[in-house]
Amino acid sequence: MSARASRRKAVNTIAGIVAGGAALLSLLALGSILWTLVARGLPALQLSVLTTSMAPTGENGGLANAIVGSLIQVAIGMLVATPIGILAGTYLSEYARGSKLGDVTRFVSDILLSAPSILVGLFVYVLLVATTKTYSAYAGGIALAVIAIPMIVRTTEDMLSLVPVALREAAAALGAPKWKVVTLIAWRAAQSGIMTGILLALARVAGETAPLLFTSLGNLNWSTSLGQPMASLPLAIYQYAGSPYDDLVQLAWAGALLITLGVLVINIIAQLALGRKR
Amino acid sequence: MNQAPSLAIAGAPAPAAAPASTRGSERLFSGAVTGAGLIVFGLLGAIILMLVLGAWPALTHFGPAFFWNPVWDSVANEYGAGVMIYGTLATSLLALLIAVPLAMGVAYALTEIVPQAVRRPVGIVIQLLAAIPSIIYGMWGFFVLAPYLAQHVVLNVADAFVGVPVLGKIFDYGSGNSVFTAGLVLAVMILPLITAMFVEVLGATPVILKESVYGLGATRFEVIRHVALPYGKRAFIGAIMLGLGRALGETMAVTFVIGNATRLSPSIFAQGATISSTIANEFNEAGGGSLKLAALLGLGVTLFVISFIVLSISRALVGRRVEN
Numbered sequence: 001m002s003a004r005a006s007r008r009k010a011v012n013t014i015a016g017i018v019a020g021g022a023a024l025l026s027l028l029a030l031g032s033i034l035w036t037l038v039a040r041g042l043p044a045l046q047l048s049v050l051t052t053s054m055a056p057t058g059e060n061g062g063l064a065n066a067i068v069g070s071l072i073q074v075a076i077g078m079l080v081a082t083p084i085g086i087l088a089g090t091y092l093s094e095y096a097r098g099s100k101l102g103d104v105t106r107f108v109s110d111i112l113l114s115a116p117s118i119l120v121g122l123f124v125y126v127l128l129v130a131t132t133k134t135y136s137a138y139a140g141g142i143a144l145a146v147i148a149i150p151m152i153v154r155t156t157e158d159m160l161s162l163v164p165v166a167l168r169e170a171a172a173a174l175g176a177p178k179w180k181v182v183t184l185i186a187w188r189a190a191q192s193g194i195m196t197g198i199l200l201a202l203a204r205v206a207g208e209t210a211p212l213l214f215t216s217l218g219n220l221n222w223s224t225s226l227g228q229p230m231a232s233l234p235l236a237i238y239q240y241a242g243s244p245y246d247d248l249v250q251l252a253w254a255g256a257l258l259i260t261l262g263v264l265v266i267n268i269i270a271q272l273a274l275g276r277k278r
Numbered sequence: 279m280n281q282a283p284s285l286a287i288a289g290a291p292a293p294a295a296a297p298a299s300t301r302g303s304e305r306l307f308s309g310a311v312t313g314a315g316l317i318v319f320g321l322l323g324a325i326i327l328m329l330v331l332g333a334w335p336a337l338t339h340f341g342p343a344f345f346w347n348p349v350w351d352s353v354a355n356e357y358g359a360g361v362m363i364y365g366t367l368a369t370s371l372l373a374l375l376i377a378v379p380l381a382m383g384v385a386y387a388l389t390e391i392v393p394q395a396v397r398r399p400v401g402i403v404i405q406l407l408a409a410i411p412s413i414i415y416g417m418w419g420f421f422v423l424a425p426y427l428a429q430h431v432v433l434n435v436a437d438a439f440v441g442v443p444v445l446g447k448i449f450d451y452g453s454g455n456s457v458f459t460a461g462l463v464l465a466v467m468i469l470p471l472i473t474a475m476f477v478e479v480l481g482a483t484p485v486i487l488k489e490s491v492y493g494l495g496a497t498r499f500e501v502i503r504h505v506a507l508p509y510g511k512r513a514f515i516g517a518i519m520l521g522l523g524r525a526l527g528e529t530m531a532v533t534f535v536i537g538n539a540t541r542l543s544p545s546i547f548a549q550g551a552t553i554s555s556t557i558a559n560e561f562n563e564a565g566g567g568s569l570k571l572a573a574l575l576g577l578g579v580t581l582f583v584i585s586f587i588v589l590s591i592s593r594a595l596v597g598r599r600v601e602n
Contacts, residue, residue, distance in 0.1 A: 011499060012497035012498055012499040015386070016387075020383075021383070022379065022382070022383025022387070023383060023384045030469070032418070033466070037414060084314045085314075086314075087314030088311075088317065090311050090314075101315070101319070105316075114589055115325070115527070116529070116554060118527065118581075122329060122575060123324070126331065126575070127324070127328050130332070146321065177303070179307035183307070203409055207412070207413065207414075209411070209412075209529070210529035210530060210554065234413050237413055238413060238530065241417050241534070242534075256414055259413075259414075260411065263409055263410065264406055264410075271402065
């Protein structure tokens, strides 16, 4: 074997070792995160976490109000974002192909998609909190909606563009008006893809903390009033993780484990839904 | 011959012949769809308008110097974004410097070395890791990484560089909560995202291209280096820019570990602040209508401008939509 060939072989081997090392290092870091999450979260995860509200240190509080608060705000967010997102995605895919307004809207949606979530929180603060002079669950829900909308727009448009044109033409040839072609043919064909997009958006906003800081503020007490500040799981974690008390820090880990499990389960469902279709 | 299907056929009944109810439904549906499009269209303008409106008092009070003044002093009521812009850029670039080579290595290992059967499950695990909320990364950084770095890394590295010009300043003594730690946490956070995209890009290289180079006697590394890398260049850049965008705006992962010190230091082991960490950290101290609140919103405007620039650059480099 020539010197050149053996050098090339050596380079190849070294590259493989370096890549393997990088993979191991990455696994180590990410494994450490999951391990910490389970090791600290699982012992702290008792039934009382789900059944009692947040309480000062030493009073055996839980996260019930934060969990319910998160559910309420995420529900508000998704109820607002889903119809707007699907319709806007449909507009981009079915009504605005090649039009100027469509191109600009697509660009705007892309910017929104990559806009830092904390800016959305500031936006809703100026729009709803500063004007109404009160932090509220509404404001939190709207902030989450603003984050979810561009995600749903993007997947809806992408999934609709995968529907064969021939399918639409066949329906149109039978005399179906455009809105029927879109709702009965295109939407139905893209159903599982759009559902996946909605689920992924749901998983994403469920873990968002920054946009809630200035909108729903957090609340240590039980409150389901939509016009009042409301607790949420990510905010409770943020408040408790930085606290000097061990029992509160433990609760933060329990909450962290809960929210990660929730997000992962939604993601797995979404992947399965998409995988089955493929 | 081949006319667009939308053209009316000569002699066919005019559309007016359709039942009135159908026309009404059609109008209703296209109206709803267009309306939703307009809402999305207007959302961006509304965000910019609200941020600038809220930041206006600070922007007029401090003038353009707001964007580079390194003083952030709540007592003297003087605010500038200099330190935070530095912190934002420094942590994000540090994150890219660490995450991109690692992601490249993982992607290479995953597509070329690891057995086929393992690839799909590992790919799914990577995608799931990318979905973990950023606050979890922040907590891990705060409770695990920062104490570890403080005990085992910062002192040793600083010791090694004492007396060395320039490097001695960059690796000066500091604490576990620092610009460096924040960059490291961000790197770990964007690692799954970038890796997933890299794997996709490597997998998209046409097999026939790779096989013809193998046929010429190339090694695996050479195929990646000289075929897959150039072939997917644009997509790689797009993935990196997307990771950069994510790192620039990240709040929770950074706020936990950067120390939130609003003074400038050349050392990466010194405490620092990013735009988003400062907003998250100091918002509750700013009263409604105060100059500080306006300054915090001014930081928001700054962050928006920075991420817009990054997105524009990546679009210009990639030449098409950056996939998420």
